[in-house]
Amino acid sequence: MAPENKNRATAAAILPLVGGARNIDSIAHCMTRLRLGLKDRTLVQDDALKALPAVMGVVEDDTYQIVLGPGTVARVAPEFEALVAEQPPQVASAPEELAARGAELKAARKAANATPFKLFLRKVANIFVPLIPALIGCGIIAGLNGLLVNLGWLPGVTPALAAIASGFMALIAVFVGYNTAKEFGGTPVLGGAVASIIVFAGVAKITVFGQTLAPGQGGVLGALGAALLAVYVERWCRRWVPEALDVLVTPTLTVLVSGLVTLYGLMFVAGEVSTGIGHGANWLLDNTGAFAGLVLGGLFLPLVMLGLHQALIPIHTTLIEQQGYTVLLPILAMAGAGQVGCAMAVYLRAKHNEPLRTTIKSALPAGFLGVGEPLIYGVSLPLGRPFVTACVGGAAGGAFVGLFSMLGDKVGSTAIGPSGWALFPLLQGSHGLGTTIAIYAGGLLVGYAVGFLATYYFGFTRATLTDLNTAPAPADAEAGEPTPVPAEPAQA
Known part of the structure; x- marks a missing residue:
């Protein structure tokens, strides 16, 4: 069976077991999981899903997650989306009752399994998870380039590899800003525009608290904070700016106000926090490495179970930026x-x-x-x-x-x-x-x-x-x- 047929067959096997196209609210995927928003959880046949050869397991969180493994999920997800698009939702015999039952189940599940802190962490994870494929690709290229440089091989190629590996990291703040605004309900491009200020070379001409700003200062944490601020400024503008002026005034005020706060506050504060994270991680491992490793390695599985491991994603990204x-x-x-x-x-x-x-x-x-x-x-x-x-x-x-x-x-x-x-x-x-x-x-x-x-x-x-x-x-x-x-x- 051709690979594309195999992936489509997997998607076709999954679809009826999650209640069919009419039961799908949303479709997304991360590194290993197909994440589905479902209208009615009771329509899912868990045991039959787990019995499928391609399915490694299922996880129920804010979305219904089917574990397919790296590589596979990226190929099955588009096929699944295509199948759902080809099969428009059917009209239920009692649509009002079905919608009410689905909404009730969804609300009950969220109330039982979610806290404001965990919901915030999920949003933070949703900002960074889409960036992981680029981080992996650029990371491997960076490692290959470092090996070639150390061996003295291909000196004419290594500068090109360095540029390829470093380009994404140089602009990662823009992607973080875009995803942050998208995740928190703002206009994504405005979040990216405000975050791009952080990596603009011209910030080196600006002095804050007696210190000259450096391009990239504050990194992903600054970008996250800047874009989040832009979301709230944009919401305020949408509430008070007249509709006739909205298209001109709202984006202008959003970028201006958020940009000034980013330059004269957020970049400095986020830079200090980022530096503290780097120094803290190094101090922890330099002075208490064995104990720190024991605690971190021993508690990581429980953190995953509680969803708290998502808080580490910005820390990892900050360390990669710095070191x-x-x-x-x-x-x-x-x-x-x-x-x-x-x-x-x-x-x-x-x-x-x-x-x-x-x-x-x-x-x-x-x-x-x-x-x-x-x-x-x-x-x-x-x-x-x-x-x-x-x-x-x-x-x-x-x-x-x-x-x-x-x-x-x-x-x-x-x-x-x-x-x-x-x-x-x-x-x-x-x-x-x-x-x-x-x-x-x-x-x-x-x-x-x-x-x-x-x-x-x-x-x-x-x-x-x-x-x-x-x-x-x-x-x-x-x-x-x-x-x-x-x-x-x-x-x-």
């Missing part, structure tokens, strides 16, 4: 290593649970590449204790990488998004590439090993192991009476 790489991501990636080790232990302990073992076999390749949702939601979290022991593995791997940071060997990533083995092409550090790769690989091995051992010996009670390894006996299969299979001893 060329983020030292936090390789440590946080160790959480995925603990998850993989945990899953391998569950596979061995659940010897007679074929459905669970099949899930693990299908999800492990993605887990090695840093896509952890299938293992989290399909294996460790439902089992309880293994989720905790997976965190222990992540803590051990994080402590390993953090220890080397204390010794002066920092390991960083030139982009955000990938983890696991997929992070290798993006690695960069304070010493040679070989040393950086060796430290990161060592952290992964420690995470795998500790996650495996902690889960194998401490991840199950006797009752849990008995339940996991219960299989129907041949004589009782029709009656549906299970027969326990002797399990290995486990600590209660």
